[in-house]
Amino acid sequence: MRSLHLLPGLQRLAALICVAVCALTATAQDPFPQLHQDLNNSRIRIAAADFKASGSDPTTPAQKHTFDTVLFSDLQNAGIFDLVSKSMQPSASPGYPAEINLAQWSAPPASASMVAFGNFVVQGGRVIVNGFLDDAKNSQFPQVFAKQYNEVAGEDSARQIAHRFADEIIFRLGGGINGIAESKIYYIKLGGPNDKEIWEMDYDGANQHPITHLGTISMSPRVSPDNSRLAFSALDMSAGFTVKMYSLLLGRMVTFSGGSNSGAPAWTSDGNQIAFSSSRSGHPEIWVADTEGRIAHQVTNFGSDTSPTWNPKTNAQIAFISGRSKLPQLYIMESDGSGVQRMTDGGYASSPSWSPNGQFLAFAWDRKYGPGAPGGQDIYVMEVASKRWIQLTHDEGRCDFPTWSPDGRHIAYASSAGGRAANSKIMTMLVDGTQKHALTSAGADMPNWSWK
Numbered sequence: 001m002r003s004l005h006l007l008p009g010l011q012r013l014a015a016l017i018c019v020a021v022c023a024l025t026a027t028a029q030d031p032f033p034q035l036h037q038d039l040n041n042s043r044i045r046i047a048a049a050d051f052k053a054s055g056s057d058p059t060t061p062a063q064k065h066t067f068d069t070v071l072f073s074d075l076q077n078a079g080i081f082d083l084v085s086k087s088m089q090p091s092a093s094p095g096y097p098a099e100i101n102l103a104q105w106s107a108p109p110a111s112a113s114m115v116a117f118g119n120f121v122v123q124g125g126r127v128i129v130n131g132f133l134d135d136a137k138n139s140q141f142p143q144v145f146a147k148q149y150n151e152v153a154g155e156d157s158a159r160q161i162a163h164r165f166a167d168e169i170i171f172r173l174g175g176g177i178n179g180i181a182e183s184k185i186y187y188i189k190l191g192g193p194n195d196k197e198i199w200e201m202d203y204d205g206a207n208q209h210p211i212t213h214l215g216t217i218s219m220s221p222r223v224s225p226d227n228s229r230l231a232f233s234a235l236d237m238s239a240g241f242t243v244k245m246y247s248l249l250l251g252r253m254v255t256f257s258g259g260s261n262s263g264a265p266a267w268t269s270d271g272n273q274i275a276f277s278s279s280r281s282g283h284p285e286i287w288v289a290d291t292e293g294r295i296a297h298q299v300t301n302f303g304s305d306t307s308p309t310w311n312p313k314t315n316a317q318i319a320f321i322s323g324r325s326k327l328p329q330l331y332i333m334e335s336d337g338s339g340v341q342r343m344t345d346g347g348y349a350s351s352p353s354w355s356p357n358g359q360f361l362a363f364a365w366d367r368k369y370g371p372g373a374p375g376g377q378d379i380y381v382m383e384v385a386s387k388r389w390i391q392l393t394h395d396e397g398r399c400d401f402p403t404w405s406p407d408g409r410h411i412a413y414a415s416s417a418g419g420r421a422a423n424s425k426i427m428t429m430l431v432d433g434t435q436k437h438a439l440t441s442a443g444a445d446m447p448n449w450s451w452k
Contacts (some may be wrong), residue, residue, distance in 0.1 A: 047084035047112040052095030057122040064120045066158040074181045076167030106136035127153040184220040184450040191445040205439035223449040225250035225271040233263035257293035270444035277306040299337040313358030362402035392433035403449045412447045
């Protein structure tokens with residue numbers, strides 16, 4: 001296995017990841033022609049103007065402020081834009097295409113290539129938003145698209161409309177790949193030594209709230225591809241940790257027959273099968289079952305196999321962690337258990353997560369594991385075909401449980417200062433390791449990003 005230790009090599013692989021993880025098909029064609037295969041230096045320069053308020057409803061200013069703030073944040077988080085600072089924008093707030101002077105927006109200091117703008121009104125208990133995206137360099141036919149949104153008034157509606165408008169912009173300018181502003185992240189909230197429940201939040205850390213109220217230790221939440229169910233493991237006093245199923249539609253537990261001493265569930269991208277680790281045969285092995293756990297078969301037969309994750313592009317491969325070579329290492333295999341390949345060459349590996357396009361694996365790795373060894377556990381990304389890897393986190397304490405965003409441009413993970421579980425918080429970053437920021441305060445662990 002080759003590692004990339006030289007800076008030029010790291011840069012090449014980081015650029016490869018930034019382009020390839022977002023590709024809809026595994027081709028050599030750049031999926032983002034606007035970026036010229038260089039996300040860092042050739043991002044689209046876009047301005048998000050504060051929307052123009054109208055009407056006399058006293059709640060308009062607060063809701064519009066929420067909308068403006070969320071829209072700006074969504075575009076800033078996208079990873080494909082060079083966002084114009086508010087201080088560099090023209091002072092006027094255009095509400096309609098006839099009111100915008102594109103020459104002012106395309107000239108310094110804004111120097112915008114694209115401008116998002118519109119109007120915002122609350123009336124009759126409804127919030128109505130008209131959003132526009134214009135090409136500031138195209139004076140003859142500037143409009144890229146226009147959208148109207150009409151929802152029950154409220155802060156949450158203002159947030160959701162901003163998310164939808166941002167996702168539309170990202171879809172139009174980001175190579176036809178859906179944005180993630182409406183996606184969710186599920187995670188474990190640490191309430192006490194014997195109280196770990198599953199919580200949900202928006203992709204940006206907003207709207208954090210509990211899903212389960214089981215009064216026990218829950219782990220490894222995995223949401224189904226259609227966002228209707230959560231598979232996870234929970235401590236049962238009589239059966240140990242067992243795989244459980246929670247219906248997000250019904251708001252209650254539903255049947256899954258995972259058996260005792262089972263955990264680490266993982267969905268296929270079609271939602272028809274679940275892989276999990278089970279000791280029903282005497283040792284931890286990878287099993288695959290239907291979505292109720294009734295039709296199950298054993299896939300591995302070596303012992304100490306856990307943490308399966310499917311290749312979501314094909315559902316034909318499973319990556320997993322195994323202690324068959326003593327310290328836990330990262331492996332991949334065909335879904336029937338054949339063709340096993342070891343991917344890591346030492347250290348202590350854990351928590352693999354397969355990229356949406358099937359080309360990369362994110363995982364946690366302590367490469368210098370052992371008494372007195374330097375370094376610590378960090379997040380890495382490996383190209384499956386070549387086994388080349390790059391390290392994305394450095395000097396953050398113990399980093400674990402990476403999970404890919406649906407667009408493949410971001411990774412969320414848990415970071416514990418000092419390695420203490422109580423210090424664990426959910427972080428997010430772009431897939432090249434930049435734009436790191438916390439989504440939660442301390443006491444949050446094991447994130448899982450929704451499929452859409």
